[in-house]
Amino acid sequence: MPIEFTHVPGKTHPADSTVPFFYDFAETATKLSLIEDIGFQKIVVDDPGGLLTNMDIAARALDRTSSLEVVLTHWAGVLEPTVAARQLAALDAKSGGRLSLRMLSEPLNDDDAEARPVGHTIVWQRIDEYLVLLKRMWSNDRPFDHEGAFYSVRGGYVPRKGPQGAGMTIRMGGQSGTALRVAGRHADVFELAPGSLDEIRQLMERVRGAAAEHGRAGKLRFALPVWIRSADNACCQKAVDIAGPPAQVALSLLPYAALGIQEFMLVGVDKPREIAVAGREVIALLRNALTRREADVPQQGAFAYRAIREARAGKA
Numbered sequence: 001m002p003i004e005f006t007h008v009p010g011k012t013h014p015a016d017s018t019v020p021f022f023y024d025f026a027e028t029a030t031k032l033s034l035i036e037d038i039g040f041q042k043i044v045v046d047d048p049g050g051l052l053t054n055m056d057i058a059a060r061a062l063d064r065t066s067s068l069e070v071v072l073t074h075w076a077g078v079l080e081p082t083v084a085a086r087q088l089a090a091l092d093a094k095s096g097g098r099l100s101l102r103m104l105s106e107p108l109n110d111d112d113a114e115a116r117p118v119g120h121t122i123v124w125q126r127i128d129e130y131l132v133l134l135k136r137m138w139s140n141d142r143p144f145d146h147e148g149a150f151y152s153v154r155g156g157y158v159p160r161k162g163p164q165g166a167g168m169t170i171r172m173g174g175q176s177g178t179a180l181r182v183a184g185r186h187a188d189v190f191e192l193a194p195g196s197l198d199e200i201r202q203l204m205e206r207v208r209g210a211a212a213e214h215g216r217a218g219k220l221r222f223a224l225p226v227w228i229r230s231a232d233n234a235c236c237q238k239a240v241d242i243a244g245p246p247a248q249v250a251l252s253l254l255p256y257a258a259l260g261i262q263e264f265m266l267v268g269v270d271k272p273r274e275i276a277v278a279g280r281e282v283i284a285l286l287r288n289a290l291t292r293r294e295a296d297v298p299q300q301g302a303f304a305y306r307a308i309r310e311a312r313a314g315k316a
Contacts, residue, residue: 003257003290005283006042006071006265007035007275008225008239021270022047022057029064034272036068038279044102044265046073055087062095070095071171075104076130081151084130085137085158092162099162100169100189103127105179124178126150131170131186139166171223175203184210189263191223194240200224201259223263224256228278230268239267246281253286254293 009021022028022045035043045058051074058072072091079087092099105123129148133156136144143157162168172183173191183190190207192200204222211217225239228249242252253264264286269278 002262003287004041004263005039005278006044006223006263007040007269008044008265008267009046010268010270020047020049022061025060028061031270031272031275032061032064032068034275035279036065038276039283040068040266040279042069042071042100042263044071044073046102051075051078055091058091058099059094062091062098065098067098069098069100071100071102073102073104075106076127076150081130081133082137082153082156085134085156086160088134088168089138089158089160089162092164092168093160095162097163099164100171102171102191103131103186105174120176121178124174124176124182128182128185131182135166138162138164138168180206180210181213183207184212184216185214187211187220189221189223191225191265192261194225194238197255197259200256200261204259204261221263222259222261223265224261225265225267226253227267228269228274228282230274239265246277247285249282250285250289253282254289257286257290 021031032043043061045054045061047053047057049057054073058070061068061070072088074084074088088099088101105127126149129150133146133148133151133153136146137156137158138161140157143155144153146153146156169188170186171189171191172179172187173193174180174183175193184207187207190204192203194200195203207220207222208217211220227239227241229241229243240256242249244252256264266278266282269275
């Protein structure tokens with residue numbers, strides 16, 4: 001079971017805890033090299049400066065790395081689909097295929113949003129139409145017209161497509177039935193909400209069911225945000241909370257891997273020492289533990305039961 005690790009930047013800074021991770025890019029470039037070398041495969045770009053800032057940061061991060069996938073946080077409503085499709089295709093070309101798109105239902109900053117549609121269902125319907133248009137422009141070989149509920153496009157076309165085309169990885173989340181229906185149609189990676197093992201398992205089943213309606217049940221990967229808590233980092237309410245020495249953190253992640261989660265999004269590891277510990281100890285220990293257990297226990301159900309049992313014993 002291949003496990004990937006994604007770095008989710010916070011706002012931890014030696015002088016000011018409110019300073020974003022990408023504020024000083026000279027300092028950030030050093031951290032990016034460490035993140036890439038230490039065992040992470042991806043980094044999330046979701047700076048509070050907004051969508052255009054995120055695009056600029058993503059371009060700079062791609063310049064400073066060679067293998068790290070850049071997960072660009074994005075949302076419908078700031079750029080017209082034709083503009084977004086061209087800019088994202090250009091970034092994809094710049095990245096050599098290392099760009100993925102993380103769709104949020106709402107912008108991080110009110111200043112970066114147009115007049116918001118009213119109602120949860122309307123928000124997700126607009127995202128659905130937006131993604132349909134992006135994928136169509138990344139794959140079409142001639143201009144097309146479109147008249148929809150939210151967007152009107154004349155001569156929609158991207159002449160210089162990125163290497164991934166319409167196959168660019170789309171990441172989504174959510175818990176409502178409406179959100180899951182849209183994610184089931186478009187998401188390649190589903191970012192889970194924190195909860196108990198049973199709650200997460202149930203959400204995974206609901207997502208697979210939504211994807212199955214589009215013949216995509218086997219195409220989804222699941223990612224879980226994990227906040228590695230220490231004495232001096234701020235709480236993250238949107239991630240599973242895990243504390244303790246590296247070995248205990250790695251052991252605590254085993255039951256989630258047993259559920260079929262293939263990516264852990266680590267939050268709270270922004271300082272160079274924290275990044276190094278996460279890579280050299282937590283990531284390495286978890287991968288080694290998974291390799292040993294898969295070799296020792298060939299039955300999938302037995303692996304899941306054993307992982308959960310050992311994690312509970314470690315917390316006792």
